Amino acid sequence: MNTRVSLFVTCIVDQVFPQVGIAITEVLERLGYQVDFPEAQTCCGQPAFNSGYPDEARTIARHFLDVFRDSEYIIVPSGSCASMISHHFADIFQHEPKLLAETHRLEPRVWEFSRFLLEVAGVDDVGARFDGIVTYHDSCHALRELRIKAGPRKLLAKVQGLTLAEMDVAEECCGFGGTFSVKFPEVSGAMARTKIDSIQKTGASTIVSIDSSCLMQLQGVIDRAGLPIRTLHLAEVLASR
Amino acid sequence: MVGEQGGPVERLFMTSREQILGDIRRSLKRAAGQPPLFEAAPLSAPRLRIPLTDRNLSVELFGQKFENLGGKFFRVRDTLAVVPAISELLAQKSAVASNSPFLRKCGITGLPQVHAAFTDREELKAACAAADIGITSVDYALAATGTFVMLSSHNEARLVSLLPPAHIAIFPRSRILANLDELLSILPRPADQTSSMVLITGPSRTADIEQILVRGVHGPGEIYAVVVDDE
Amino acid sequence: MNAPETDIQQSLDDPRLQLAIYTATRRLIDHRAGVVSDEALPHYQDLRNEANAIKKHTIENLDYYLEQLESNVIAHGGKVVFCRTGQEAADFVLDLAKKRGVHMLVKSKSMTSEEIHFNERLEKHHLEAVETDLGEYILQLAHQRPYHIVAPALHLTRYDVADVFTKELGAENEVVIEKQTKFARGVLRQKFLEADIGVSGANFLIADSGAVVVVENEGNARLSTSAPKIHIAIAGIEKVIPRAQDLAVFLNLLGRSATGQPLTVYTSFLSGPRRATEIDGPDEFYLLLLDNGRTKLLADPEKRQSLYCIRCGACLNHCPVYRKIGGHNYPWVYSGPIGAIITPQFHGVTEETWLPFASSLCGACAEVCPVKIEIPKLLIKLREEVVEVKRRQASGDLERFAFRLFAWIATHPKIYLLLASLGSVFFPIVPRIGPLKKWDSQRTLPQPANQSFHQWWASRVGRSKGSS
Numbered sequence: 001m002n003t004r005v006s007l008f009v010t011c012i013v014d015q016v017f018p019q020v021g022i023a024i025t026e027v028l029e030r031l032g033y034q035v036d037f038p039e040a041q042t043c044c045g046q047p048a049f050n051s052g053y054p055d056e057a058r059t060i061a062r063h064f065l066d067v068f069r070d071s072e073y074i075i076v077p078s079g080s081c082a083s084m085i086s087h088h089f090a091d092i093f094q095h096e097p098k099l100l101a102e103t104h105r106l107e108p109r110v111w112e113f114s115r116f117l118l119e120v121a122g123v124d125d126v127g128a129r130f131d132g133i134v135t136y137h138d139s140c141h142a143l144r145e146l147r148i149k150a151g152p153r154k155l156l157a158k159v160q161g162l163t164l165a166e167m168d169v170a171e172e173c174c175g176f177g178g179t180f181s182v183k184f185p186e187v188s189g190a191m192a193r194t195k196i197d198s199i200q201k202t203g204a205s206t207i208v209s210i211d212s213s214c215l216m217q218l219q220g221v222i223d224r225a226g227l228p229i230r231t232l233h234l235a236e237v238l239a240s241r
Numbered sequence: 242m243v244g245e246q247g248g249p250v251e252r253l254f255m256t257s258r259e260q261i262l263g264d265i266r267r268s269l270k271r272a273a274g275q276p277p278l279f280e281a282a283p284l285s286a287p288r289l290r291i292p293l294t295d296r297n298l299s300v301e302l303f304g305q306k307f308e309n310l311g312g313k314f315f316r317v318r319d320t321l322a323v324v325p326a327i328s329e330l331l332a333q334k335s336a337v338a339s340n341s342p343f344l345r346k347c348g349i350t351g352l353p354q355v356h357a358a359f360t361d362r363e364e365l366k367a368a369c370a371a372a373d374i375g376i377t378s379v380d381y382a383l384a385a386t387g388t389f390v391m392l393s394s395h396n397e398a399r400l401v402s403l404l405p406p407a408h409i410a411i412f413p414r415s416r417i418l419a420n421l422d423e424l425l426s427i428l429p430r431p432a433d434q435t436s437s438m439v440l441i442t443g444p445s446r447t448a449d450i451e452q453i454l455v456r457g458v459h460g461p462g463e464i465y466a467v468v469v470d471d472e
Numbered sequence: 473m474n475a476p477e478t479d480i481q482q483s484l485d486d487p488r489l490q491l492a493i494y495t496a497t498r499r500l501i502d503h504r505a506g507v508v509s510d511e512a513l514p515h516y517q518d519l520r521n522e523a524n525a526i527k528k529h530t531i532e533n534l535d536y537y538l539e540q541l542e543s544n545v546i547a548h549g550g551k552v553v554f555c556r557t558g559q560e561a562a563d564f565v566l567d568l569a570k571k572r573g574v575h576m577l578v579k580s581k582s583m584t585s586e587e588i589h590f591n592e593r594l595e596k597h598h599l600e601a602v603e604t605d606l607g608e609y610i611l612q613l614a615h616q617r618p619y620h621i622v623a624p625a626l627h628l629t630r631y632d633v634a635d636v637f638t639k640e641l642g643a644e645n646e647v648v649i650e651k652q653t654k655f656a657r658g659v660l661r662q663k664f665l666e667a668d669i670g671v672s673g674a675n676f677l678i679a680d681s682g683a684v685v686v687v688e689n690e691g692n693a694r695l696s697t698s699a700p701k702i703h704i705a706i707a708g709i710e711k712v713i714p715r716a717q718d719l720a721v722f723l724n725l726l727g728r729s730a731t732g733q734p735l736t737v738y739t740s741f742l743s744g745p746r747r748a749t750e751i752d753g754p755d756e757f758y759l760l761l762l763d764n765g766r767t768k769l770l771a772d773p774e775k776r777q778s779l780y781c782i783r784c785g786a787c788l789n790h791c792p793v794y795r796k797i798g799g800h801n802y803p804w805v806y807s808g809p810i811g812a813i814i815t816p817q818f819h820g821v822t823e824e825t826w827l828p829f830a831s832s833l834c835g836a837c838a839e840v841c842p843v844k845i846e847i848p849k850l851l852i853k854l855r856e857e858v859v860e861v862k863r864r865q866a867s868g869d870l871e872r873f874a875f876r877l878f879a880w881i882a883t884h885p886k887i888y889l890l891l892a893s894l895g896s897v898f899f900p901i902v903p904r905i906g907p908l909k910k911w912d913s914q915r916t917l918p919q920p921a922n923q924s925f926h927q928w929w930a931s932r933v934g935r936s937k938g939s940s
Contacts, residue, residue, distance in 0.1 A: 011882075014925045015892060016918050021925035037929045039889075042882040048875050050833060052855030056879035063883040091849075140834040173792045177832025182907035184475070184830055189914030190484050190796045191832070194494075220915025257763075258554035261709065264767035265535045268776075277533035284529040287717035288522060290515065340751075362752045366699065370665060386735045398751040399698040403691060421735070422720045429717050432548060432681035432743035436753055437698070440739040445691040447653065449607035449625050450633055452496050455653040458606055459660065460691025460738065 005116075006036045006071035008064075010081045010212070011043040017212045023239035024077050024113055031121055040067045046084040049092065050178050058092050065089075065102055073120065074110045077235055079142025079211050082112040087145050112142065114152045114210055114234055125158035130240040133163045135204035137195070137218070138171045139211035152210055152234050159237060165202035169195060176217035192221040199229065207231045289422040292385075299384040299417045300468055306387030310443030311456065312464040319471050323347040323411055326467055330409065331355075334373040337365075337405065341378035341396045347411055347469070349376055359398065369404035375461065377402050379412045381428075382466070385420035386442050389466070393437035402441065408461040413472025475826035480797050489627060493798050496626045500789040503732020504840070513728070522721045524844040527780035530679075530713055534770065537679040537712045538761065544682025548744035550757035558588025561706060561760045565590075565671070568702070568758070569599050574668045578660075578700065580686065580693035581605035582673025583621060583783055584708050586805045588764060590671075601671070602663045604692035606656055613640040619799035620807070622730050622785035627798060660692070670696035670754070674707035675782065676722060677759070680715045683743035684759065687726060687736040694738050703742070703754040708762050710779035716741070722782060725842035729784040765818045775850055778814050780843040787837035787847065793830055803827065809837035813850045821857045828854035892924045 005028060009021040028035050045060035064085065068074050076082040086107045093099040117123055134156060142148040156164050175181065175191030182188075195218060199207060207229060209215050215231035222229050252260060266273060277284070294302070304314040315326045324347065331354060338349050338357040350357040355376065359365040369375060377397055381390040389410050393399050402408045418424050421440070431438040445460030456462040483489055508516045530537050542552040555561040569577065577594075579585065579601050591601040591612065603612040607625035611618060614636045618624035625633075630647045637643040637655065646652055664670075672693050674684035684705045686693045697703045713722065719741075727733040746753030770776050788794045788808030799807040803824045804815045812827050828851050837847045862868035881888050911917060923931075 009925045016921055018921050018923065018925040018928055022928060037925075039926060039929070040885040042885060042888045043878075045879075045882075048879060050852060050855070051871075051875065052828075052852065052857075052859035053872070053875045053879075054856055056875045059879040060882045140832070140836075144835040144839055171836075173832050173834035173836070175792070175832060177834070179907075180829065180832045182910040183826075184480075184793075185910040185914045186477075186481055186484055187793055187796050187830070188832070191792050192915070194792075194796075216918050217915065220911070220918065223916040224914070256554070257556045257560060260556060261554045261761070261763045261767060262535050262538065264763070265538070265709075265770060268767055268770040269532060269534065271533070271535055273535075275536070277529070277536045279529070282525070282529040282532040284526065284714060285522070287715060287720060288518075289717065289720050360751060365752055366665065370661075388735060393746065393750045393753055395749040395751060399694070400752050403694050403698065421723060425717045425720050429715075430681055431716060431741050432544070432678075432683050436548070436742065436744050436746050436750060436757075438741040439694065440735060440741075441737065442733075442735040442739075443737050445689070446737060447606045447690050449605070449610070449623065450628070450649045450652060451492075451630055452499055452623070452626075453649045455650050458653055458657055458690040458692070459604070459664075459695055 002034055003073075004034045004036050005073040005075050006038055006068060008041055008044075008068065008074050008076050008081070009037070010076065010078045012212050012216070013077055016216065017233065020077050020212055020233040020235050023233065023235040024075065026239045027126055027235060028075065031123065031126065033121075036071070038067045038071070044081045044084045045092070046081060047178050049084065049088060054092060061089050061092050062099070065099065065106065068106065069102075072109060073116065075113055075116050076110060077113045077210070077212070077233060079112055079139045079146055079148060080213065082110055083141040083145040086110045112146055112148060112210060114155055115146070115148060117155060118151050124154050126155070126238050128238045128240050129160040130237050131161040132206055133165050133202070133204045134206045134208050134237070135165050135167045135199055135202045136170060137167075137174060137207055137209040137214055139209050139214045140173050142210055143171060148210070152208070155234065155238060156208065162237070165204050167195070167198040167202050167204075169198045174214040174217050176213050178213075181217060188217070189221060192217055196221055196225070196227070196229070200227070205229055208234055208237055210234050287425070289426045291423045291426060292419050294384065294419050296414065299419065300414050300470070303382055303384040303387055303417055303466070303468070306385065307466050310387050312387065312443060312466060315465065315467040317467060317469055320347045320469055323467055323469060324349065324352065327409060327465065330407075330465065331374065335371070336374040336376050337368045337372040337401055338376040339378065339397045339401045343378040343413065344376060344411060349411065365398055366400055366404070369400045372405045374407045374409060375401040375403070375405040376409045376411065379410050379416060381424055382412060382417045383420055383424060383440070384417055388421075389441040390424060391439050391441065392431070392435040394435060399437055399439070402439075403460055406457055406461055407463040407465070409465040409467065411467040411469070413469045415472055417468070475830065476801055480801050483798050483801055484796060488629070489798065490796070492627055492629075493795055496623060497789040497795050500623075500731060500785070504729055504786060504789070507728045507732050507734055519721055519725055520842055520844050523725055523842055524780065526713060526718050526721060527843050528777070531710065531770070531776060531779050534709065534712070537714055538709060540679040541677055541682060541712055544680065545744060545757075545759050546682070548682050550682065550744035550759060552759045552761060554761050554763070556763045558590065558762070558764055559593065561588060561762055562590060562593035564758075564760060565669075565704060566594060566597050566599055568704075569669060572668060572702065574599070576600040576602065576663070576667055577669035577671055578602050578604050578663050578667040578696045579671040580673065580688065580696045581608050581624070582671070582706060583618070583805060584673050584706055584762060585671070586618060588762065590706070602660070602667070604660050604663065604696055605688075605690060606653060609656060609660065610636055613637070617800070617805060620785060620788055621783055627800070664695045664699045667700045669702045669704060670700040671704045671706065672697050674705050674711055675726065676719065677707055677712040678716050678719075678741075679712050681743055683716070683741055685719065686740045686742065687723075687738070689737040691738060694740055697740065697742055698753055701754055702756045702758070703745075704758045704760060705742075706760045706762060708764070709766050726782055726784055729786040729840065729842045769814065769817045772817070774853060775813070775817060777845050778810075778817060778850065780845055781810050782843060784842055786840040786842065790836040790840050792832065792834060792836065809847045810845075813847055813854065816854050816857075821854065822861055825858045825861070828858060889926055892926060
């Protein structure tokens with residue numbers, strides 16, 4: 001095929017969950033794409049933006065624009081980072097016409113991973129196999145800003161051996177919220193525990209999401225409670241054979 | 242100048258009204274007497290959504306919605322059938338009726354246990370506070386929500402449908418409208434007609450304690466609708 | 473100022489309270505969902521857009537519509553009193569009560585009156601203000617403030633209520649809810665019939681009609697505004713909408729968003745004292761228009777949309793934070809997401825600086841707001857203001873340094889990679905001890921990866937280069 005796609009792996013995947021980036025690369029290459037990884041990439045600026053540091057966010061966003069200027073497709077394994085770029089860069093650059101114009105040119109080229117598979121690659125079956133009961137967590141930015149809900153479920157439905165069991169509170173926030181998780185840890189923890197109580201009722205042994213930050217939050221609470229549940233990014237499930 | 246900031250001393254001599262309106266204008270960068278601006282913040286003509294309904298279906302829909310709310314619905318053929326339909330409800334009870342001509346037509350005001358023709362507010366209040374049942378007509382009813390619409394007038398006092406623990410509304414089916422939007426379409430400025438227009442949708446209720454539903458908190462806990470078909 | 477950590481922890485540790493909040497809000501969530509679904513209300517999103525547009529137009533031209541409202545109220549025989557502060561509003565009522573020889577008034581539910589401590593101000597001068605909404609009446613007896621905009625006594629059990637009635641009214645201890653309600657009805661009925669002044673709030677003020685619209689389920693607002701000789705309505709200046717016909721939009725949204733009711737039991741459209749031909753109703757009508765800081769919110773073009781709020785409570789019901797910490801952990805009478813954005817605007821960003829940060833920015837509130845207030849966006853704006861305040865006060869240095877440092881690292885890829893290879897990129901984002909310790913208080917920390925994705929890629933490229 002030889003279509004080139006650029007991977008924006010996100011800082012959390014880069015540093016904490018590189019296996020997600022590896023999985024995405026595998027899946028995309030399996031589909032015939034040529035994966036490019038601009039090595040100067042770092043972060044999208046969301047932590048700074050959400051914490052009330054617009055200047056720092058702007059600095060980081062500026063760098064992002066430079067790094068990905070020539071990318072035709074920018075694949076992002078995170079709903080929150082994808083929506084930061086496609087929905088909030090415009091807020092950051094609202095008073096800078098040149099960068100705002102660049103941002104608007106960039107926006108249609110940013111693709112959250114599952115949406116890329118379904119809408120650009122046009123596939124819902126990537127030939128994956130994963131045995132077990134899985135439940136899907138709707139991460140907030142993906143759900144509410146990018147309107148991603150049915151897509152990942154469609155992809156999971158085509159995974160051989162996988163049973164999808166919906167939890168009662170799939171759309172409720174996991175409690176991460178970036179610095180919220182450490183500024184209000186008790187509330188953050190309580191929110192996660194509500195999710196996990198609901199997840200336990202599904203009998204699922206795996207929680208899947210398209211956001212690694214949510215999975216990190218949930219896994220942290222699961223491990224503290226000593227529960228036999230693991231968290232996987234959608235990409236990891238789709239890369240399984 | 243009124244409407245301008247003025248220093249603190251000037252403000253002392255401005256009324257609250259002048260201060261508040263002045264502060265608003267300053268925040269909005271508007272001048273006193275300026276008409277509303279529409280460019281940045283347009284105001285469209287009101288969009289009223291009135292479903293097309295068949296008259297017959299309206300009555301049925303009203304009845305369904307009314308009963309879903311916990312009311313009891315009677316549909317009678319003509320005005321003569323009204324009293325027989327509700328005689329059981331009135332047995333051994335005292336009632337106050339409004340001055341609606343339609344109630345007279347239905348023979349309500351002639352009944353022995355019904356007190357009507359009140360024109361004095363205090364007498365009316367006392368009678369309603371003592372009565373078991375309040376009987377009124379309605380100005381309109383809304384099919385989509387099972388709602389009574391009552392305009393305060395010399396025919397309909399407010400307290401008749403409010404103080405007694407039960408309320409019976411008797412009205413011709415011609416007064417049934419499709420929904421709130423239709424009401425506002427035929428009555429765009431209720432204040433031109435009355436000091437009080439009330440939409441009554443179901444019996445008085447609360448869920449304030451443990452979210453448990455209780456009926457008849459302050460308003461009537463039992464409501465009845467009698468719709469007369471041939472009117 | 474610091475968050476009420478111990479109070480929040482107490483609320484989290486109270487299983488009964490947690491269950492009460494969770495189930496009550498869950499019920500309201502489900503009821504709302506049932507009546508705004510595509511089947512039930514296909515034009516729901518259109519209504520939200522229309523509501524937002526009407527509010528925007530009105531707020532942007534607020535002075536005009538307030539003057540139109542005023543002249544129409546006067547035309548119908550009523551009077552309008554502009555009040556800068558709660559004290560002015562209370563003073564007006566005290567003055568009027570004195571002139572008319574009134575010692576007791578009945579009152580229906582009004583968050584605006586809570587905001588200005590209306591009852592307390594009156595009681596100081598021996599004017600008794602009796603709350604007649606059941607939940608508010610119970611709270612008045614218990615000397616507590618509301619827990620939720622729409623369901624004020626959400627946190628109390630029937631046993632709490634029984635104890636309150638026994639302690640404050642000498643009633644026999646009765647725990648059956650229906651009987652408690654009947655008892656309150658009997659007590660309050662007397663008050664309705666005796667009182668010469670009835671005070672209400674207003675959900676909407678109608679400019680073209682000089683009218684107030686009051687929605688309720690119990691009937692106490694109807695009684696408060698119909699039985700006594702004088703009706704006083706207190707409302708914030710932002711409650712005005714241009715036309716009675718605009719109610720087609722707002723009434724179709726309010727009940728559904730608040731409790732899942734297409735219409736609440738009673739919707740009263742009141743325009744002044746009774747007309748000459750009407751038999752009952754008040755002889756005098758006063759509309760108190762309250763500023764109390766609203767003009768301050770109006771001054772900020774980006775944040776003035778906070779004034780669009782119609783007080784439905786949907787944002788509270790859907791907020792995962794509210795659903796854990798409950799209404800009393802917010803510093804003001806307005807809690808939940810709307811409280812989080814208006815409190816700093818009314819009180820100043822330097823007060824309760826923690827409040828805009830007590831959110832995961834999940835966006836559930838914005839999704840359900842019937843007037844489309846962009847709550848998460850405003851929370852971020854307020855966070856920026858807090859950060860700026862701290863910068864000027866030279867506090868919060870460590871966090872600011874951390875973000876600045878991270879921004880620098882993130883724009884110098886070689887440094888980023890170097891630090892990454894040392895496994896320490898994340899640490900400069902937040903100060904070492906505090907946040908890591910806080911994370912650890914609730915969850916285990918993630919295991920550091922053996923190599924970053926960058927490193928994996930570099931070695932892959934190296935391998936492919938090496939093999940060619």
